[in-house]
Amino acid sequence: MKKSVGAKTIIYPTPVLIVGTYDKSGKPNVMNAAWGGINCSDPPCVYVSVRESRYTFDNIVENEAFTISIPTEEQVVEADYFGIVSGRDADKLATTGLTPVKSDLVNAPYIHEFPLILECKLIHTVDLGAHTQFTGKILDVKVDSELTDSRGNPDIKKINPILYDPAGLAYYGIGEFKGQAFSIGKKFK
Amino acid sequence: MKKSVGAKTIIYPTPVLIVGTYDKSGKPNVMNAAWGGINCSDPPCVYVSVRESRYTFDNIVENEAFTISIPTEEQVVEADYFGIVSGRDADKLATTGLTPVKSDLVNAPYIHEFPLILECKLIHTVDLGAHTQFTGKILDVKVDSELTDSRGNPDIKKINPILYDPAGLAYYGIGEFKGQAFSIGKKFK
Numbered sequence: 001m002k003k004s005v006g007a008k009t010i011i012y013p014t015p016v017l018i019v020g021t022y023d024k025s026g027k028p029n030v031m032n033a034a035w036g037g038i039n040c041s042d043p044p045c046v047y048v049s050v051r052e053s054r055y056t057f058d059n060i061v062e063n064e065a066f067t068i069s070i071p072t073e074e075q076v077v078e079a080d081y082f083g084i085v086s087g088r089d090a091d092k093l094a095t096t097g098l099t100p101v102k103s104d105l106v107n108a109p110y111i112h113e114f115p116l117i118l119e120c121k122l123i124h125t126v127d128l129g130a131h132t133q134f135t136g137k138i139l140d141v142k143v144d145s146e147l148t149d150s151r152g153n154p155d156i157k158k159i160n161p162i163l164y165d166p167a168g169l170a171y172y173g174i175g176e177f178k179g180q181a182f183s184i185g186k187k188f189k
Numbered sequence: 190m191k192k193s194v195g196a197k198t199i200i201y202p203t204p205v206l207i208v209g210t211y212d213k214s215g216k217p218n219v220m221n222a223a224w225g226g227i228n229c230s231d232p233p234c235v236y237v238s239v240r241e242s243r244y245t246f247d248n249i250v251e252n253e254a255f256t257i258s259i260p261t262e263e264q265v266v267e268a269d270y271f272g273i274v275s276g277r278d279a280d281k282l283a284t285t286g287l288t289p290v291k292s293d294l295v296n297a298p299y300i301h302e303f304p305l306i307l308e309c310k311l312i313h314t315v316d317l318g319a320h321t322q323f324t325g326k327i328l329d330v331k332v333d334s335e336l337t338d339s340r341g342n343p344d345i346k347k348i349n350p351i352l353y354d355p356a357g358l359a360y361y362g363i364g365e366f367k368g369q370a371f372s373i374g375k376k377f378k
Binding site: 012015079084087145163165167171177 | 198204227231259271275305306317318328338353360363368370371372374
């Protein structure tokens with residue numbers, strides 16, 4: 001028996017995307033976004049939705065660029081901090097001892113210590129209400145070289161990323177392998 | 190040391206969203222979308238990105254409505270099948286023995302046996318290239334009543350959803366609790 005829980009923003013899972021930008025003075029800033037995801041394969045696109053009040057908002061508009069740094073599970077405390085404090089009030093990277101690296105493709109910084117990075121050029125903006133959705137064209141993905149699989153692709157079990165549960169306001173790790181996509185479903189064909 | 194892996198659509202995690210629609214004849218159809226997520230808090234919005242060639246595409250355009258059904262890990266084979274076969278060629282719900290239920294809020298069906306459901310009215314469409322992004326206003330979320338927490342919200346550890354790894358083309362379960370959001374990061378304040 002299903003019960004209604006109302007018009008809430010609940011899906012499982014949502015990601016933990018750390019959005020890197022520069023402000024007008026060139027200070028690097030990072031924020032934590034769970035409202036983000038891939039929204040096109042070609043051109044390869046990723047979006048993040050940001051409230052207009054956030055420090056990151058003007059930074060994306062002015063630079064037409066952002067990065068996404070994806071933390072490993074050991075970096076969950078830093079990732080959560082990036083969602084609690086505004087870049088107006090703190091230098092979040094200095095406080096956490098993490099190192100901003102300027103992308104050589106766009107005018108935005110990523111986090112050196114985080115294992116997986118996307119460098120993005122803003123190509124589409126839409127105001128949906130409380131959030132504005134910024135879609136970036138992915139110009140490159142970078143990964144710590146020891147965290148790849150035998151084909152050279154990022155390996156999720158070596159990276160150990162985290163996910164966000166928007167109903168329970170909690171972070172979780174990645175669980176057990178449940179099957180290969182475009183494969184296990186052939187049982188029904 | 191980071192290495193470039195090129196402009197690929199890789200983030201961790203992406204969700205496994207089963208998109209429910211009716212075709213012109215009223216036949217229910219479902220597809221598997223990993224390119225989806227929450228993109229606004231108010232109005233509460235969720236999007237799915239769909240290729241124009243997919244059967245679901247015209248169904249969403251014509252009905253201006255879709256549902257999202259989120260599978261539990263025991264339903265991963267069915268979910269994968271929904272991404273392999275087109276609704277033009279098969280009645281995917283009949284094949285898998287699952288039950289379509291017409292939403293009483295929008296003209297779209299959801300899957301009775303799947304634990305978490307979102308009912309959505311199309312409010313924004315943008316063609317990004319290979320994919321068109323359909324944003325729906327979430328009108329209601331429904332959950333199997335025994336899978337809620339003490340506050341009546343969906344409980345991720347009872348629902349046991351799956352996630353998709355777009356680099357390894359694989360499904361995984363949800364792992365261990367890693368901390369409470371808006372809380373563990375206070376260590377750095």
